[in-house]
Amino acid sequence: MSAGAVDVTYRGVFQKNLAGVITKELVKAARREDKFGGTVARYGDSPERNGIPAKQFAVIASDMASLQVEMTKYEPDNVVVVAVMDDTLAKGIESWAWYGVRPINLNLAPGGTLLVISRQDPAALLKWIPRRPQPWTLAILPGEPSFGGLWVYNDDGTDYRTMGAIARVTDGLVSLESLIAQAAGTRDGGKREQQLREGYEAVQLHQVAAGEGAEDTYVPVQMPDWTQMREGLVVPAVEVGRTNELFMKYTTRTARPLIKFDACVKCQICYTVCPDECFIPTPEGHYDVNYDHCCGCGICAQSCPVSGCIEMVNEAVFDGNEPLHGVYERDPAAYEELRAEKLAKAGGPVPHYGIY
Ligand code: SF4
Ligand code: SF4
Incomplete structure (x- = not known):
């Protein structure tokens, strides 16, 4: 059998x-x-x-x-x-x-x-x-x-x-x-x-071979048994400006937003429209992306009023989820090179219905 x-x-x-x-x-x-x-x-x-x-x-x-x-x-x-x-x-x-x-x-x-x-x-x-x-x-x-x-x-x-x-x-x-x-x-x-x-x-x-591949960082989520559950359906709130660390939705993503910080007019629209509160304000007034929580919906790219400022780029050309504004802060020219390299590797941005 x-x-x-x-x-x-x-x-x-x-x-x-x-x-x-x-x-x-x-x-x-x-x-x-x-x-x-x-x-x-x-x-x-x-x-x-x-x-x-x-x-x-x-x-x-x-x-x-x-x-x-x-x-x-x-x-x-x-x-x-x-x-x-x-x-x-x-x-x-x-x-x-x-x-x-x-x-x-x-x-x-x-x-x-x-x-x-x-x-x-x-x-x-x-x-x-x-x-x-x-x-x-x-x-x-x-x-x-x-x-x-x-x-x-x-x-x-x-x-x-x-x-x-x-x-x-x-x-x-x-x-x-x-x-x-x-x-x-x-x-x-x-x-x-x-x-x-x-x-x-x-x-x-x-x-x-056994042992070949990426490091295995998976830790199973500990589910409470029924005696430990709280009554009713409870979704714990997190502080304004923070994201729920247990809830990461980036695996829904086939493309991610890549921002041309030099073109950003600091209008705040991306910050306002993102359904997952992924945009992190920086001291200079830019908006960095928290890729651990970005579901790749593309609404930010559609809403940004500056043509080409937010491009959706195929997820396959990225390895990790680190935010990128730090790279820009250290060296804006190096960041632009990185952005151009990712776009070239992906064969250009993924089309969306925003402003071109
Ligand atoms: S693609 Fe969607 S979830 Fe990701 S940053 Fe833009 S609006 Fe937020
Ligand atoms: S919507 Fe575009 S221009 Fe406005 S803050 Fe966001 S990235 Fe900058």
Whole structure:
């Protein structure tokens, strides 16, 4: 008796349908092999919130009893693949109901595979992904993250390419042949088969040794048991001007604001509009960004009255969350160089609806 699971980690709203198609089609293909399967999402996730990291699982088992055991859990055990739909999620994930940023590979079974859709190389991704005590595999499916809307199915082939890659790395959980047979029954069967084969062939495997990767700084949040909980729903307030240190939402972000301090007219609008109170006033009247709490919504960039003063820049080109005004204070020219370098590496700013 055995069961294995594929965890599809995705961004709420934008990739909810993508995760749904992948998990359901994996299960249907496994049924063709006389296995048992089901899909399950975590009840604490909030996939209807923009960009919030969320998970959907495909559980595949050799028998019904094993499947039923796994389907009752908050997260199934024996996650043999974590498929990551956007490579900026490799920095860690904080779901809606789970405070604390968790490593992207936290629930990966020993010897499992982290599959990331990315244009980056393994070394760049491993700068963010914590080390594990056992060896594991980093699989990269070359491509851009695929984003859609709440009710939108973005038919760009990412789902079937990902499933092809999963067939390659799961070593028998579900075969490429079963996925192709399953796809043959759909309206675009020929196109789907091609996408499945593309993903199977294109995925690049990189063996990661035990202890290789970023430092693991994860400390699980201590949850109170029911006898320690206060009555009612209590959200402790923090002082005005401070942020809640337990609640970090930067893992929702696919782009972050980068400020051209030399162009800032100190109008305070960004400080006023930011929904997460991320702007920190500096003694000279600039506004620095607290990236630990910036959710990447882009409202500041849309609202800033100075064209090009706040640019949203792809999150993948940044490593840490340190505020940047200190760099500007020490050497404005060096800061401008850094800003230009980040923008160049990201291929320019992410478009928004503000002032150009
Ligand atoms: S993108 Fe701008 S407005 Fe949105 S949370 Fe970050 S700093 Fe605040
Ligand atoms: S909105 Fe723009 S110009 Fe105004 S304070 Fe913020 S960064 Fe400066």
